[in-house]
Amino acid sequence: MDKQKKIVSMFNEIASTYDVANRVLSFGVDKSWRKKACDKAYKFYNNNDIELIVDVACGTGDMCEYWLKRASANNIRLHSIIGIDPSTEMLKVAKTKKIDALFKEGEAKNLPLKDKEADILSISYGLRNVVDRIEGLKEFNRVLKKDGILVILEFTKLENATAMSKIRDFYMKKVLPIVGGIVSKNYEAYSYLPNSIENFLTREKLVNELKQCGFEPLLVKGFSMDISTLFIAKKL
Numbered sequence: 001m002d003k004q005k006k007i008v009s010m011f012n013e014i015a016s017t018y019d020v021a022n023r024v025l026s027f028g029v030d031k032s033w034r035k036k037a038c039d040k041a042y043k044f045y046n047n048n049d050i051e052l053i054v055d056v057a058c059g060t061g062d063m064c065e066y067w068l069k070r071a072s073a074n075n076i077r078l079h080s081i082i083g084i085d086p087s088t089e090m091l092k093v094a095k096t097k098k099i100d101a102l103f104k105e106g107e108a109k110n111l112p113l114k115d116k117e118a119d120i121l122s123i124s125y126g127l128r129n130v131v132d133r134i135e136g137l138k139e140f141n142r143v144l145k146k147d148g149i150l151v152i153l154e155f156t157k158l159e160n161a162t163a164m165s166k167i168r169d170f171y172m173k174k175v176l177p178i179v180g181g182i183v184s185k186n187y188e189a190y191s192y193l194p195n196s197i198e199n200f201l202t203r204e205k206l207v208n209e210l211k212q213c214g215f216e217p218l219l220v221k222g223f224s225m226d227i228s229t230l231f232i233a234k235k236l
Contacts, residue, residue, distance in 0.1 A: 004107075004131045008086045011059070011129075014186050015089035019060055033153060033223045034063055034124065037230050038070035041120055041151045044218055044232055049077045054118040054143065055101075056108050056136075057126025058083030061094035064101040067122070084111060108136035113143040120144075122151040127206075137213035144235040150215055152231040157202050203229055 014021070050071070055063045064083045071078035081101040085091055091103050106112045108123070108130045121140050130136040140150055201209070207217050215233035222229050 002131075004086075007129050007131070010186075010188070011087040012089040015060070015087060015093050017185070018090065018093070019062075029224055030228070033228050033230070034066040035070060036223065037122070037124070037151055037153050037232075038066050039074065040219060040221075040230065041122070041149050041232055042070065042074050042076055044234070045120060045149045047119070048075065049079075050119045051079045052118045053078060053081045053120045053122070054111070054113065055081065055083045056085075056111065056121060056123040056140070057129065058085045058094065058103065059087070059090045059126070061097050061099045061101065061103070063122055063124045064094070065097070065099050067120075068100060082113070084113075109139050111139055111143055115142055116145045116148075118143050118145065118148060120149045120151060122153075124151075124153040125155065127152055127154050134209065134213065137209060137215075141214040141235055146235060148235045149218075150210070150231075150233045150235065152206075152233075154206075154229055154231070155227070156206065156229045158226065203231075206231065 011018075053067050055067065058064055061083055064081050067081055068078065083091075083094060083099075083101050083103045084106040085094075085103070086105065086107045088105060091105060094101075094103050104112050108126070109132045121144055123140075127133065127136070144150065203220055207220060210217050210231065210233045214236050216236055217231065217233045219232040220229065
């Protein structure tokens, strides 16, 4: 089994407990990260009538729900939202939530969308799971309209160790695999998470890749003492 298929298989296995594990492991603070990401993106796009938002690696639909809620809060008319994920089991969970969104199976590097179709495209805590990341970023560029907005929420590798980064790393490497393993009964999946962060990019390298793939970075912002990072970029 190749690496990408193995990652998808792992998410299929933990789909039923994924939401509970996320809330427990993040102490619910991931909700504020998602809310802020949506609000910032809407401000940068500066349009009160949006045809389509696409959420890639949508999982169980969390970010789709936030896009809808924050559109309403910001008096934005959002016509449609599509959530795309390669995990069939994650999509099954998403579809039980009665979110006003269309969910489709698909990979980041081969999205089931036309050229220049989306106003905003987001990917939350999923980019590091895209094995062919450059191909994925180029695909995001393809489906976005000119001046469309790309929103990335991710756990990035920290360039320099700080007191907070050491605490974060201890939590990720020692606490998270145990708690996540207990909740999901899948220790391998939650051991993968800290390793995927360690093997991921620094902020600077991701910014360079965005430029390489036809985007202009507009904002790079750390949340909760840099545990999570928000990237907002515009398609050129």
